[in-house]
Amino acid sequence: MEEIEPPVTNSSLTSLTPEEKRCLLFNVTCSLEIPIEDFDKNWWPLISNIWTIWGSYKQKNGDVRKDFVCRLMKHRESSIRKKENIPNEKRRITKTRPSGLCCAKIKILWMVSLGIVKVEPYKDSPNHTHTISESDKVKRSQAIRTLVEIEAIKNYSPPAITVAVKEYATKLGLGTSVSELSRKEVTNVKYKIRGPLEAHLLCNSDLKSDILNSIAFLIEKGYRVETSWMVNAY
Template sequence: MNETFELSTEDFNKQLSKPQESSGRKKNVLSENLRITWKKPTINCEARIRITWLAASNMVRIERVSGTFNHSHLMEENYKPPMIADVIRKEASKLYEDSGVEYLKTKEVTNIKQKLVGPMNLHLVGDANLKPDILNTIKFLIENNYQVESFQKQESLEHLRGLCFANFWQIENLTRYGWLMLMDSTHNTNKHGWHLFTLYIRDSCGCWNVSAHFFVNRENSKAVMSALKIVQKFALQWNPQYMLLDQSSIESNGIALTFPAGCEEIVCDAINICSIQANAKYIARNYLKNSRQWSLWAQQHSPLLLQITSTNPLESYYSELKAKISVQYGFISEYFL
């Protein structure tokens, strides 16, 4: 009968969790005297692994401890080469004497990791040519139950192209909560240099969520207008009332071209149907020429609108997104989904 002897078995907490609290700053220290530091965001990972050395076969077995969680994050993102090298040095020195592991360099670990991780991300690179990459992107999105539409048009000397996409739940949220929205763009998300725009809505739980994306090859008002009109086709009952932007005339002009019917049209309708001439003149004098002031008044008297003064929630989303994508990739990867 074959017997397996377990010479050494140890359990390890994953390096992503923090078993101890971080030390806090000293009290009564002026803010200008504090050192600026960067802290990696904590990942609440409770996974545990068991490492067993099987003496009979002189092999090491690594397995997940029963009852603990599976991984729900990217291994290649969180395990940095210095961390990997440090763990290898500690564990190898325990198991083997004179292994020479102390001579292991972080650069060597980096090279090995790149060889392993590179092929894993190869599917994200996409086609080098623009047209096949767009076609592959559309196919990928449709297979993942997205509504997607591309456009191209000639405006003066500029050739405008774009790609819009949103799934069923995003369109439903856009219809229900799209009266209040953040919109902003970012760059360096794909190899083709197209700008990524995102529409961000605030749901009934007070959480910010993506309601639609679109890429454009030129960041100008006509391109933004063309993309927003496609999003309108996705969500026919979408009726935006407040759209918060950064100081971008391109975005504001694109919105004005897409939604020309605003409070001015409502005021004009009120004037036209008013049967009393004096009242019609009063409405024209006090409402028609100062719609901006009425808009500011509505914002200042809304507790919700007073809480939203910037596009920071969308900027935070872009920061998380760009930590996972690369300018070497094509348009779409699973990080968008």
């Protein structure tokens, strides 16, 4: 008879470092039981870059089961962007990641009534064919992205943000996870966050329209505005 390894409960998980948590959820060899709030807030963001959804099932009692597969399996086809009417010299060169590199799977059950998440290895799932660092090269975890977003709100340069995030993440015990963070990624995140915040600073390419919009804005705010136009004489 096959011996079943007992689940690792919350009492033995409270003192783990972030990197130790990542390793446990990377190589899932036994059942883990973690409070739902703790799992969603402090565990899953650490390894959201490693696993991607394979299937989801909601049970009659409200519990939710989700099956995850290693992101390097790449079970979905890459999206193809339409590039009609774009000159070859202006097309962005992209690389397509090969599929089927790893077939590791896990299953996670959110037991709502008990307030517990149970993480288990998927039946007959193979081990990862790569290290956790290889997963970090493909995609950054939500924990790292959150740190970048927090710093990106502060209006300083992407290189400075990159250095600050790496230093802070290392202090939090996420040095390995943040090692692959690049300036380009930080720049993209900053643009997404700062772009809408700075949209009002961008002028209209049509100077007259820009002036009229400014006048309308001031009048709306209760200011008295007088206008005058100068005509160039030739």
